[in-house]
Amino acid sequence: MDLLKVLSRGIKKSAKPEKSLAPPPKPTNPQLYTDFTIRGTKRKADEALTQTASAADDNVDFFAPKEPTKPVPAPTDDEEKPAKKQATSAPPPMSHDEIYQILKGHKLKFTILSSQVEKKTKVKKSKKKDKKKQKVEAKAADAKQSLYPRPLTSFNELKGTYNVSARLVANLAEHGYRLPTEVQMGSLPLLLNPKSAVADTLDDADHVNFLAVAPTGSGKTLSFLIPTLNRILSQRKKSQEKGNKQSLDAIVLAPTRELAHQIANEGQKLAAGTGVKIVLFKKGMRVPAEASDIEVAQVSDNESDVDEEDKEKSEDESEDEATVSQAVTKADILVTTPMLLLNFLNREKTKKLLPTVRTLILDEGDVLLDELFREQTQGILAACTSESLQLMCFSATMGSNIETLLVQELEKRQQGGSSASPLVRLVVGLKDTAVKNIKHRLIYTGDNERGKLYTMRQLLHPTGTNEALPDMNLPFLVFVQTIDRATSLHDELKYEFPAEAGGSTRVAALHSSMSETARSKIIARFRAGEIWVLITTDLLMRGIDFRGVNGVINYDIPTSVAGYVHRVGRTARAGGAGDAVTMYTKEDIPFLRSIANVITLSEKQAGKDGNQDAVPKWLMDALPKVKKEDKQKLKKSGVESRRGTKAQITSKSAWERRRENNKKGAIAGSRRRGNEDHAGDESEGQESEWGGLD
Ligand code: ADP
Ligand code: MG
Numbered sequence: 194m195d196l197l198k199v200l201s202r203g204i205k206k207s208a209k210p211e212k213s214l215a216p217p218p219k220p221t222n223p224q225l226y227t228d229f230t231i232r233g234t235k236r237k238a239d240e241a242l243t244q245t246a247s248a249a250d251d252n253v254d255f256f257a258p259k260e261p262t263k264p265v266p267a268p269t270d271d272e273e274k275p276a277k278k279q280a281t282s283a284p285p286p287m288s289h290d291e292i293y294q295i296l297k298g299h300k301l302k303f304t305i306l307s308s309q310v311e312k313k314t315k316v317k318k319s320k321k322k323d324k325k326k327q328k329v330e331a332k333a334a335d336a337k338q339s340l341y342p343r344p345l346t347s348f349n350e351l352k353g354t355y356n357v358s359a360r361l362v363a364n365l366a367e368h369g370y371r372l373p374t375e376v377q378m379g380s381l382p383l384l385l386n387p388k389s390a391v392a393d394t395l396d397d398a399d400h401v402n403f404l405a406v407a408p409t410g411s412g413k414t415l416s417f418l419i420p421t422l423n424r425i426l427s428q429r430k431k432s433q434e435k436g437n438k439q440s441l442d443a444i445v446l447a448p449t450r451e452l453a454h455q456i457a458n459e460g461q462k463l464a465a466g467t468g469v470k471i472v473l474f475k476k477g478m479r480v481p482a483e484a485s486d487i488e489v490a491q492v493s494d495n496e497s498d499v500d501e502e503d504k505e506k507s508e509d510e511s512e513d514e515a516t517v518s519q520a521v522t523k524a525d526i527l528v529t530t531p532m533l534l535l536n537f538l539n540r541e542k543t544k545k546l547l548p549t550v551r552t553l554i555l556d557e558g559d560v561l562l563d564e565l566f567r568e569q570t571q572g573i574l575a576a577c578t579s580e581s582l583q584l585m586c587f588s589a590t591m592g593s594n595i596e597t598l599l600v601q602e603l604e605k606r607q608q609g610g611s612s613a614s615p616l617v618r619l620v621v622g623l624k625d626t627a628v629k630n631i632k633h634r635l636i637y638t639g640d641n642e643r644g645k646l647y648t649m650r651q652l653l654h655p656t657g658t659n660e661a662l663p664d665m666n667l668p669f670l671v672f673v674q675t676i677d678r679a680t681s682l683h684d685e686l687k688y689e690f691p692a693e694a695g696g697s698t699r700v701a702a703l704h705s706s707m708s709e710t711a712r713s714k715i716i717a718r719f720r721a722g723e724i725w726v727l728i729t730t731d732l733l734m735r736g737i738d739f740r741g742v743n744g745v746i747n748y749d750i751p752t753s754v755a756g757y758v759h760r761v762g763r764t765a766r767a768g769g770a771g772d773a774v775t776m777y778t779k780e781d782i783p784f785l786r787s788i789a790n791v792i793t794l795s796e797k798q799a800g801k802d803g804n805q806d807a808v809p810k811w812l813m814d815a816l817p818k819v820k821k822e823d824k825q826k827l828k829k830s831g832v833e834s835r836r837g838t839k840a841q842i843t844s845k846s847a848w849e850r851r852r853e854n855n856k857k858g859a860i861a862g863s864r865r866r867g868n869e870d871h872a873g874d875e876s877e878g879q880e881s882e883w884g885g886l887d
Contacts, residue, residue, distance in 0.1 A: 409762020558586030629799035
């Protein structure tokens with residue numbers, strides 16, 4: 194290894210090595226689509242540019258946690274009494290044409306989903322009509338259901354037009370949020386005040402149920418946190434006047450503990466000084482719930498989202514609970530994984546209900562409503578018995594089957610007496626594509642696994658001689674198919690960096706069979722820039738926001754298109770740029786076509802010409818088409834030969850490994866056997882899209 198090269202690359206500043214890893218901070222515009230050429234938006238475009246320029250003046254630290262850019266004084270009492278000030282800050286009215294042009298320029302498309310489904314069925318039923326006529330009618334029905342709400346062009350509008358708490362607006366500014374991203378432009382008006390966002394169409398809607406499909410890293414978290422916090426604040430004002438008590442008001446569900454933790458953190462920062470309590474749900478915690486007379490049929494045996502170690506802990510905790518009655522935790526917003534909350538609701542003989550919850554948010558909603566989490570999510574939805582419950586669902590990918598399920602769930606509730614609020618869908622850009630500022634590479638590493646390790650080392654120590662490989666900046670996230678492969682790749686790469694550069698501390702692995710504490714520690718060290726290469730499974734595929742990640746390496750191919758979009762979406766966040774390298778061997782070829790397709794589509798969206806294509810035409814033509822059943826098989830279980838303990842990653846030959854094993858002797862051997870027992874069978878070591886994690 195060329196020590197000098199590593200040192201000059203990564204640790205120029207020995208006191209603060211992590212700082213020198215990232216490229217000099219570049220100002221980023223958090224908006225992905227700003228078509229300034231569109232007629233009628235010039236004034237807005239100029240405004241946007243001025244604001245971006247002012248954001249660029251700040252010395253952005255790309256390694257989270259983000260620090261406040263400038264201290265913003267707490268709003269005075271005067272500001273809290275907005276009536277007089279609002280009149281002056283209210284923006285000029287926007288014409289329909291202007292609204293249309295801005296929505297178009299930012300690729301924001303709204304549809305009322307519930308009635309669209311009704312209309313489509315009607316068209317299908319009329320068999321007598323000829324196909325052409327049906328098509329025209331279906332198109333007309335779709336067009337009718339489109340919605341053109343006034344977009345939010347600046348956060349300054351929040352206080353005046355949408356009556357958002359001054360403290361909340363000040364907190365946004367304090368954390369450096371100046372220009373709303375597309376998903377925020379589109380969702381905030383509609384969620385804060387549907388009547389004023391779309392007069393006429395939504396006149397009788399107190400709230401809308403909402404589904405947003407927007408690119409990775411485009412600011413979906415704030416899109417649901419701001420309206421939820423604001424509703425709680427304005428309700429609190431009213432109920433304090435009436436002397437009502439505080440109660441659990443909103444729940445955010447996320448598929449992993451890491452993501453739940455991140456959302457709770459973001460929420461707490463945003464809610465600072467408002468008195469709204471955002472709580473991350475933990476095992477053994479109790480939250481305000483009401484006993485129902487519904488008997489719990491059985492403790493769910495689908496505990497796929499609970500780690501082995503946690504299962505043991507839960508048992509201990511339930512014993513404790515029998516003797517020590519725990520205090521109820523006060524919370525306005527609860528952030529949790531579905532299983533944890535469901536376990537709490539079903540812990541006793543009768544189910545507990547959450548009648549006070551007014552908003553249920555499904556972050557990464559497509560996976561929360563997909564097979565693995567569906568029952569759990571539906572269980573929580575059923576426990577939220579308020580007739581005026583608002584359901585929100587956010588993700589970067591969304592299958593039409595999930596949309597239909599959502600419509601059906603809401604219809605069921607309405608038949609049960611809930612208020613008939615519409616379901617509005619917002620799609621930002623092209624659905625199910627990767628962010629446009631990611632540079633994609635597909636690298637063929639030969640027939641076997643050895644080629645992958647060789648490529649990995651080249652990526653870590655670029656020589657500039659291999660044109661196919663990008664000269665990527667650390668830090669990287671490396672995705673593999675199974676826990677075993679994460680552990681063995683970690684063993685292989687542990688000593689890639691010399692001791693002077695931090696040695697083995699710079700490389701780490703993270704997966705669901707590690708303890709919660711170990712996982713949190715690694716996340717914190719990666720965020721702090723202390724870890725440069727983080728090897729992980731699909732556990733970290735969704736939602737996690739590491740601002741400084743410059744590259745994502747798919748050491749093993751992702752198991753679905755959604756998997757690709759989410760994995761590579763860990764880089765290029767909030768308007769930044771990043772590299773995505775996907776390695777493939779002979780075995781992956783049958784499954785490469787759908788990933789190649791999504792790359793091509795994403796590059797088209799980014800406006801790249803044919804010469805820069807990551808997937809050349811000859812490759813696309815050569816890739817075989819795959820049957821639907823095979824695709825589903827891959828999504829479920831990944832590439833067969835990479836499953837189980839046999840598929841570890843190593844550069845040693847089988848002969849060398851055998852010799853080493855023999856040397857270890859009886860004691861080490863039995864120890865190893867013990868470990869293997871613990872690791873369980875092949876399927877337990879496997880982390881497919883959302884298998885075996887929390
Ligand atoms: P998503 O949920 O869409 O993947 P996140 O909500 O995690 O994206 O946001 C991604 C990153 O963008 C976060 O670091 C967040 O702080 C940042 N961000 C969100 N909104 C804005 C904004 N309006 N301006 C600048 N940065 C933003
Ligand atoms: Mg998110």
